[in-house]
Amino acid sequence: MKKEDNKKSIQDKLNTIKYNCDSKTHLKVEQKKCLKCREKTCTFICPANVYSTDEESGYTIVQYENCLECGACKIACPKDAIDWDYPDAGYGVIYKNS
Amino acid sequence: MDINFNADVIVVGAGPCGISASMSVALNGKKVVLIDKSQYAGSKNMYGGAVYDCALREVFKDEVDNLPYERIINSNSWTFLNDTGSFELKYKDNSLKNAYAIKRFNLEKWMIGIAKKNGVYYIPNTKVNDLIKKDGAVVGVETNLEKYYAPVVIIADGVNSMLAKKLNLRQKYTPKDMLLSAKETLKLDKKTLENRFNLSPDGKNGVCKMFFGGIEEYKDLFMMSFLYTFKDTIMLGVGASLQDLTKYKLNINELLDKIKLHPDISPLIEGSRTIEYSAHLIPETGYNKLPKLYTSGALLAGDASGFINSIHSEGTNFALISGKLAGESALFALENNDFSQSTLSIYKKKLDKSFILKDLYSYRNVIDKLHSRSKSLSFYYPKKIKEFFNIILSADCKSKSKHFRKFFFNFIKDRNIFEIIKDVFAFSKCALDVFFGR
Numbered sequence: 409m410k411k412e413d414n415k416k417s418i419q420d421k422l423n424t425i426k427y428n429c430d431s432k433t434h435l436k437v438e439q440k441k442c443l444k445c446r447e448k449t450c451t452f453i454c455p456a457n458v459y460s461t462d463e464e465s466g467y468t469i470v471q472y473e474n475c476l477e478c479g480a481c482k483i484a485c486p487k488d489a490i491d492w493d494y495p496d497a498g499y500g501v502i503y504k505n506s
Numbered sequence: 507m508d509i510n511f512n513a514d515v516i517v518v519g520a521g522p523c524g525i526s527a528s529m530s531v532a533l534n535g536k537k538v539v540l541i542d543k544s545q546y547a548g549s550k551n552m553y554g555g556a557v558y559d560c561a562l563r564e565v566f567k568d569e570v571d572n573l574p575y576e577r578i579i580n581s582n583s584w585t586f587l588n589d590t591g592s593f594e595l596k597y598k599d600n601s602l603k604n605a606y607a608i609k610r611f612n613l614e615k616w617m618i619g620i621a622k623k624n625g626v627y628y629i630p631n632t633k634v635n636d637l638i639k640k641d642g643a644v645v646g647v648e649t650n651l652e653k654y655y656a657p658v659v660i661i662a663d664g665v666n667s668m669l670a671k672k673l674n675l676r677q678k679y680t681p682k683d684m685l686l687s688a689k690e691t692l693k694l695d696k697k698t699l700e701n702r703f704n705l706s707p708d709g710k711n712g713v714c715k716m717f718f719g720g721i722e723e724y725k726d727l728f729m730m731s732f733l734y735t736f737k738d739t740i741m742l743g744v745g746a747s748l749q750d751l752t753k754y755k756l757n758i759n760e761l762l763d764k765i766k767l768h769p770d771i772s773p774l775i776e777g778s779r780t781i782e783y784s785a786h787l788i789p790e791t792g793y794n795k796l797p798k799l800y801t802s803g804a805l806l807a808g809d810a811s812g813f814i815n816s817i818h819s820e821g822t823n824f825a826l827i828s829g830k831l832a833g834e835s836a837l838f839a840l841e842n843n844d845f846s847q848s849t850l851s852i853y854k855k856k857l858d859k860s861f862i863l864k865d866l867y868s869y870r871n872v873i874d875k876l877h878s879r880s881k882s883l884s885f886y887y888p889k890k891i892k893e894f895f896n897i898i899l900s901a902d903c904k905s906k907s908k909h910f911r912k913f914f915f916n917f918i919k920d921r922n923i924f925e926i927i928k929d930v931f932a933f934s935k936c937a938l939d940v941f942f943g944r
């Protein structure tokens with residue numbers, strides 16, 4: 409499957425989920441480490457496609473609003489660059505049918 | 507001590523583990539506070555699909571008769587998928603009544619209702635950010651709102667346990683330690699669902715199907731998929747280790763989309779519509795990477811301790827019972843007014859005696875072995891099974907003996923003899939471990 413197709417597929421599926429979005433991020437990355445990172449694991453491991461790399465600057469873009477709070481990115485990042493936490497109380501994903 | 511305790515016990519996390527822990531404390535007349543960060547209990551949690559009667563009854567007794575479940579899972583199958591077909595083992599027993607399909611939102615809501623009725627003080631919408639320590643012992647929790655103090659804190663905050671990390675009870679996880687799972691809840695008309703899965707129209711019974719492999723592109727990838735029937739929805743999910751996903755630079759949703767197209771799965775979900783997508787980790791740390799389960803003033807239980815047997819889809823029962831044992835251990839400490847590490851070590855003894863550490867021990871090598879032989883399991887044997895059945899079913903007007911001989915020689919020729927020996931060794935080691943376990 410093409411990466412783009414998968415991104416679209418994820419986006420369609422994310423549209424089925426209810427969130428209570430916070431106005432500030434709960435996920436922070438150490439951009440210095442990202443600039444040196446070749447693997448870019450976060451950009452393919454995340455089931456919600458939260459991470460992408462800005463082509464121009466090389467920085468990691470974090471779309472924290474889509475996060476499913478699974479914890480995979482934190483463990484898979486080879487540089488331990490993700491300062492991971494759950495969203496604040498009451499915020500984030502709300503599963504009703506899982 | 508000059509601390510003003512708000513409660514006898516604080517429990518962090520209102521999943522099955524935390525709710526069970528708080529119940530066992532409250533049932534003994536002690537004051538217990540149960541804290542969860544979610545707005546609605548269960549709304550952060552997902553799983554495959556079934557909770558087990560025995561563990562539920564240990565905690566909720568006869569109330570289980572009123573569990574608002576959707577179906578009783580009484581038909582189970584295990585299927586090895588190859589690219590074009592499958593080999594299936596199935597067991598169905600209409601008298602079975604030990605696994606209930608229920609959504610987490612409804613399960614946790616029901617459990618919380620009973621806990622509150624029994625005196626548990628439940629605080630939703632509140633996140634524990636840290637533990638409060640005094641003289642080396644945990645004496646409370648710091649939340650986004652206020653601080654709560656109690657001489658024992660039971661940590662049941664799930665697989666990513668931030669609190670176990672803060673207390674240094676566990677090591678940092680590595681990609682090998684975790685399976686990532688993604689799931690879709692698929693809506694399907696109830697009648698169509700019942701016809702398709704051969705279920706009686708009284709709407710009570712349901713099926714659970716496990717699938718191994720199915721995507722030949724990634725030969726070393728150990729992948730499991732599951733399907734549960736609910737009332738008018740199907741839960742379809744896949745799981746693979748973070749290590750494998752990283753190796754193939756794969757996204758778990760790609761696997762989910764691929765498996766949905768498999769010729770053995772697509773007819774099962776045809777005409778359905780995705781009404782929710784979800785993802786969660788499953789700990790594979792097991793017995794070999796057991797965290798420290800207790801320290802002065804604190805106990806660790808449920809997924810936060812890696813108590814799970816993913817081979818048998820058992821997790822909620824490990825959570826419920828370890829929570830109960832943690833609650834009982836807290837009561838023991840309260841009785842003796844001693845919350846030291848050595849007093850709380852009774853928790854480990856209780857776990858040792860229960861199925862939790864016994865099963866974790868006897869399955870300690872199974873996952874590792876399955877991963878190490880994943881190529882055989884997901885690729886080689888499914889291929890051989892396909893060849894075997896193609897012979898049996900070919901009716902090609904050729905002598906069967908010749909076919910069988912050819913199959914046998916190919917079986918050995920196609921595979922390095924050492925690989926076969928390694929397979930035999932790995933699989934018998936698993937079987938012996940489990941058979942002669944604790």
Ligand SMILES: Cc1cc2nc3c(=O)[nH]c(=O)nc-3n(C[C@H](O)[C@H](O)[C@H](O)COP(=O)(O)OP(=O)(O)OC[C@H]3O[C@@H](n4cnc5c(N)ncnc54)[C@H](O)[C@@H]3O)c2cc1C
Binds near residue numbers: 787
């Ligand atoms: C894909 C998948 C399929 C599964 N299938 C099955 C199955 O069919 N049957 C089965 O028995 N088991 C299954 N399991 C396992 C089962 O879901 C878990 O073992 C079980 O939910 C663990 O319960 P728990 O209470 O320990 O943790 P959880 O259910 O994860 O609950 C933890 C709770 O803690 C809260 N929390 C976390 N941190 C904080 C904090 N800092 N402050 C406040 N609250 C916090 C969370 O909001 C959450 O409610 C499956 C798991 C997965 C991922």
Ligand code: SF4
Binds near residue numbers: 445448487
């Ligand atoms: S994998 Fe880690 S280091 Fe690499 S880009 Fe992503 S967050 Fe940065």
Ligand code: SF4
Binds near residue numbers: 435474478479480482
């Ligand atoms: S926690 Fe899971 S969903 Fe959230 S960003 Fe990390 S990998 Fe993606």
